[in-house]
Amino acid sequence: MCRYGIPRILVTNNGTQFNNEEFRKYHEENEIDLRFTSVAHPQANGQEKVANRIILDGLKKRIEKSRNNWVDKIFPILWAYRTTCRVTTRATPFILEYGAKAVIPVEISHSSPRIQAFNAKENEEGKRLTLNLIDKVRDAAHAKIMEYLKKASFYYNLRVKERFFKQGDLVLRKVEAYGVG
Incomplete structure (x- = not known):
């Protein structure tokens, strides 16, 4: 916020730290459009995980056994990440x-x-x-x-095999339940 100002839109996951009354009130006061990603939506949730994985891999390669000095290594790794051309x-x-x-x-x-x-x-x-x-x-x-x-x-899609089902065929359905105890 200090460098770029208050954002117009903030996209977050449904974490409790983002989905509470105090956080919503702050966004309403600053006119920030708060948007939540859907649960298990890899297109939205995966982007930061890929970036974090690349940064963590760089850290692991540089710090080896002494895990104390990772703070000294993070800035060159972030610089490399920010200045490397992306394929997409x-x-x-x-x-x-x-x-x-x-x-x-x-x-x-x-x-x-x-x-x-x-x-x-x-x-x-x-x-x-x-x-x-x-x-x-x-x-x-x-x-x-x-x-x-x-x-x-x-x-x-070239590698996807087309399958046809008839009424009465048995299929295996994967059910993902989040937050269900």
Whole structure:
């Protein structure tokens, strides 16, 4: 909130920490649209789990046996995650957030052409232009995601065997019950 301001929409799971009177009152006072994902909805619940898994794998590889210094390792791992191009969007999370490519530390220490051509006055104007175009960048990324999902479902459906059932056929049905004790 300090960096980007109050969000317009907040999507959460049905956890009790998000689904209580005090939390709802806070959102009403700040005019935040509070939306809940449905239980066992992998499209919504899986995104943060994939990101967390990637970050945890990076931490496990770097900290090895000494689990005390994970705090020192988290920032380079987050930087790598934010500046790595994603297959679905063909863009980095950094570009989707700020509209520009990140300047990596090696470029600063070895004075890359980008650093040599830096002009503070032109940079400010460029940042304003970039922020004006950020919605177009995000829309393009969304279109690429939809294209990716369409291709993925097409290839998945190629391997699905079509089955026909008649009235009276027995079928195995999996029932998932959450919160039932």
